Amino acid sequence: MSIGNFPEDDRPSIGRVLQQARIAAGLTVEEISTSTRVRIPIVHAIEEDDFSRCGGDVYARGHIRALARAVHIDPEPLVARYDDEHGGRPAPMSAAPLFEAERIRSEPRRPNWTAAMVAAIVVVIGFVGFTVVKGGGNGTPATQVAEGATAHTQSPRPTTSKRADPKPETSDSAIAAAPRDKVTVKLSASQGKSWISAKDHSGRLLFDGLLLQGQSKTFQDRERVDLVLGDAGSIELFVNGKKVEDKFQPGQVERLSYTKGDPAVG
DSSP: OOSTTSOTTTOOOHHHHHHHHHHHTTOOHHHHHHHHOOOHHHHHHHHTTOOGGGSSHHHHHHHHHHHHHHTTSOHHHHHHHHHHHTTOOOOOOOSHHHHHHHHHSOOOOOOOHHHHHHHHHHHHHHHHHHHHHHHHHTTSOHHHHHHHHHHTOOOOOOOOOOOOOOOOOOOHHHHHTOOTTSEEEEEEOOSSOEEEEEEETTOOEEEEEEEOTTOEEEEEESSEEEEEETTGGGOEEEETTEEOOOOOOTTOOEEEEEETTOSSOO
């Protein structure tokens, strides 16, 4: 596939080209993510021409190349177009400052365990020799001296360390008793794994990652919880203590919002 056959104003965007090539190749976003090691939310963002999640121009170019090769198209026209639309390729950095920084950085000092072990052995040998000599001079076997020395010594009481109690996980009963002044959402990957994203009412990211089969996540906010489900058919959803009965299809991407008065899609 080539993007050079379109007039300047009619060319599909970089993300559109990558998405069409992926669909034509019969590949899912999850399969592309697995083969390229580019995270699922970043693949979704690039296909929507949102490169802000790539972490900078260098990573964006690398992701474009990786996705293009995975769907069997030439990456260089897409990279060149990215450079044209984002201020051009930066000038290469000289390697000299990197080498100078490497020379200046000193090697961290490690503890000399060998010297410590040798010193401990010398102390033990000296103590044993002193005990033997003292016992022989008084006509008393050294073993008796050792026994007499230990007869008046109280054995130290064993110390016990108190472990911190593990933080209890939120149970189904806790979800059923969800507070009325907050919105509580629980996601369970009961049918398979799925990428999920959750944000609070202010847009702050609560979670962004893969929920494996059998795992659960619970989110709370005082006003609203916004969700994106990469495979909604794999997710069992509870909102404010009630199960959401919507039947999502496997592989279906869903964007949902829940408030204190739900379950009802916002």
